[in-house]
Amino acid sequence: MGKVTGFLEFGRSERPYRPIGERVRHWQEFVVPLGDEATRKQAARCMDCGIPFCHNGCPVNNQIPDWNDLVYRDDWREALVNLHSTNNFPEFTGRICPAPCEEACVLNINDDPVTIKTIECAIVDKGFEEGWVLPQPAAARTAKRVAVVGSGPAGMAAAQQLARAGHDVVLMEKEDRIGGLLRYGIPDFKMEKHLIDQRMEQMAAEGVTFRTGAHVGVNVDVEELLAAHDAVVLAGGAEAPRDLAGTPGRDLDGIHFAMDFLPQQNRINAGDPAPADRIDATGRKLVVIGGGDTGSDCIGTSTRQGAERIVQLEIFDEPEENPDLSLVWPYWPRRLRISSSQKEGSEQRYEIETMAFLGDAAGRVRALAPRRG
Known part of the structure; x- marks a missing residue:
């Protein structure tokens, strides 16, 4: 836990983002760290819960109240040791995890959970800055x-x-x-x-x-x-995409899987030459089929490439922005989540099923036939 009365004294404060007009002009991270003192106040909000449901919400069972307390007490190095005891790479999860731990936080009953993901990222980033993340070679070799x-x-x-x-x-x-x-x-x-x-x-x-x-x-x-x-x-990943096989017009040019599109830009950012068959959204009008994180990544990438217009289609209905958490807490609620990429300039359409792709005489996709509901 943090400070006994911390959740009463300090409100929830998340990491801000760089302005949209600035961040869409580059490929770097745009989340702004809170700073040590502001992060300590957020850690102080961790309650003296009888049962810390965040443990069960976290897929890797991070000992969240323990390292929140250590951050509150300004013992960042020990907080890093505790965090690493359950998570090899908190700098990854502190950036891309959807934070089910926060949905399971007791304070989320009031819809203002502890900013666990922010604190996690701050701990490990400070660890690298201070030189605390060191190799841990084995004391003895097994020859296996x-x-x-x-x-x-x-x-x-x-x-x-x-x-x-x-x-x-x-x-x-x-x-x-x-x-x-x-x-x-x-x-x-x-x-x-x-x-x-x-x-x-x-x-x-x-x-x-x-x-x-x-x-x-x-x-x-x-x-x-x-x-x-x-x-x-x-430890191979799940790379087989979900296809709309059998949908009329699926074989038209200009229809791509996300995992054919996203890696190309990452390779270019890493210094590789652009491939001859590069998928480039510059100046184009796009439809992104799928309303999840991968679709959002495609939106953010297309925006930075200079897309003219982006419409995202979601097959499910639009969820509530503020669901009754008393009905679902401490489990993951279905709520309206607008990603940073979606806020950068895209339109969302809900309850849309793609029935067919329509093309021009050259065999390139130009439109799709939707069905609502």
Whole structure:
């Protein structure tokens, strides 16, 4: 817990964003940290709950009241130790996690939960700034060899923990850089990629070997992989997109999957040349099918590329902005959530099902046939 009366003395205060007109002109993160003192006040709001439901709300079971209390008492380094005891990479989750812990916070009964995600991000960012995030190599080696296939957050965490246990670990990635969807699926304006690189430096010092361009089952023989290692961890991501197969006009030019679009821009931001078949939204009118986070990432990316107009279609009905939390707390409520990318300039349409795509004589998509409800 933080201060006993903190939730009565201090209101909820979230990290502000850079102005829209400024942030859409670049690809960097635009969330502005609160600063140490303001973050300590937010940590002070953590109540002396009989049952801290945030524990169950957090998928990795972070000990949230413990590190909130440590931040409130200005013991940031111990807060970092506690945070790392359950989460290998809080700099990732502190930026891109949807924060179900906050929905489970007891204060959310009043719709003003503790800013847990903000505090988490502040702890780990301060840890890197102060030089507290150090390699933790194993005290003894086991001589066991382990291959981890897939270098997204799950693969990276598995590789780090196995290396710290003393095993010889190789982290394998089919792409040309480590990070999986963190690297090529999450836009830079939500999570800059130097965060992955600095963790890789720590992991390399702990004994993890990185092997990119290694596509198991394609250019890496499965039997040889098994024979060369005592264990193999499969941590591949879910990359198969949901298609609208069978929808008339689906084969028209100009219809793309998000994971064909987003990685291209991340690669360009990383210094790679633009591909000949680049998907570019500059000056175009777009429809984004899907109302979730991936759709939002496509909106933010298209806005920064210079799209003329963006309309997002959601198949579900528009949820309430302020649902009755007494009916759903401490579980994840269905509420209207407007993302930062949506606020940058897009139109939302609800209860829309795409029945057909319509094209021109050249075979390029020009419109779609919707059905409402």
